[in-house]
Amino acid sequence: MTVIAPSILAADFARLGEETRAIAEAGADWIHLDVMDGHFVPNISFGPAIVKALRPWTDKLFDVHLMIAPADPYLAAFAEAGADAITVHVEAGPHIHRSLQTIRALGKRAGVALNPGTPASLIEPVLDMVDLVLVMTVNPGFGGQSFIGSALETVSRVKALTAGRTIGISVDGGVTPETAGPAAAAGADILVAGSAAFKGGPAEYGKNIAAIREAAATATGRDGARC
Numbered sequence: 268m269t270v271i272a273p274s275i276l277a278a279d280f281a282r283l284g285e286e287t288r289a290i291a292e293a294g295a296d297w298i299h300l301d302v303m304d305g306h307f308v309p310n311i312s313f314g315p316a317i318v319k320a321l322r323p324w325t326d327k328l329f330d331v332h333l334m335i336a337p338a339d340p341y342l343a344a345f346a347e348a349g350a351d352a353i354t355v356h357v358e359a360g361p362h363i364h365r366s367l368q369t370i371r372a373l374g375k376r377a378g379v380a381l382n383p384g385t386p387a388s389l390i391e392p393v394l395d396m397v398d399l400v401l402v403m404t405v406n407p408g409f410g411g412q413s414f415i416g417s418a419l420e421t422v423s424r425v426k427a428l429t430a431g432r433t434i435g436i437s438v439d440g441g442v443t444p445e446t447a448g449p450a451a452a453a454g455a456d457i458l459v460a461g462s463a464a465f466k467g468g469p470a471e472y473g474k475n476i477a478a479i480r481e482a483a484a485t486a487t488g489r490d491g492a493r494c
């Protein structure tokens with residue numbers, strides 16, 4: 268089964284604890300936390316204090332996506348705050364190998380992310396150091412953007428590059444029941460969805476997640492968990 272990871276970027280920020288619990292109870296497999304710095308991306312979201320505050324609200328895996336540069340000075344803080352997986356951008360630099368080494372040394376799953384304009388080949392030298400590769404299907408910084416279909420070529424390329432390894436492939440940005448199928452068919456194991464997961468309020472969360480899950484399952488015929 269494809270992992271569904273709702274991004275709390277699309278949640279009601281005035282009720283983040285309740286929202287995190289509600290989406291977890293509605294069937295989310297992981298909780299995706301988007302950290303933005305107003306420098307690497309043109310938006311500011313939240314930092315380790317919010318991750319720490321949300322940790323008691325669910326025991327689901329916390330998948331922390333750092334859209335910050337530099338990331339290294341903050342890795343320990345996110346690990347201590349309760350992140351289970353920490354993903355850093357290959358474009359954020361300055362030393363991706365060191366960042367991944369540090370995340371692994373902190374005992375967390377290490378992820379590397381690629382923007383839509385970045386070639387998959389850039390992560391080849393660090394594939395033995397990662398548990399996750401996150402492919403952005405929007406330009407990072409904001410929720411609610413349209414899925415960039417051409418980024419699926421990158422997903423397929425990452426799938427080929429990671430063949431034979433236990434590396435999960437995430438797709439993040441514009442994931443809906445319509446785009447989940449093509450993303451899963453291209454090789455995504457983990458679907459990050461913000462707007463499509465949180466739309467309509469808590470009463471709809473279960474239905475929203477089920478629709479994304481079903482679209483992925485239909486496209487792949489997969490029913491066994493991989494991540």
Ligand SMILES: O=C(CO)[C@H](O)[C@H](O)COP(=O)(O)O
Pocket residue numbers: 274276277301332334405406407408409410411412439440441442459460461462463
């Ligand atoms: O990383 C992100 C933006 O930088 C978000 O995770 C992503 O955009 C999800 O939101 P949506 O599903 O609304 O596109």
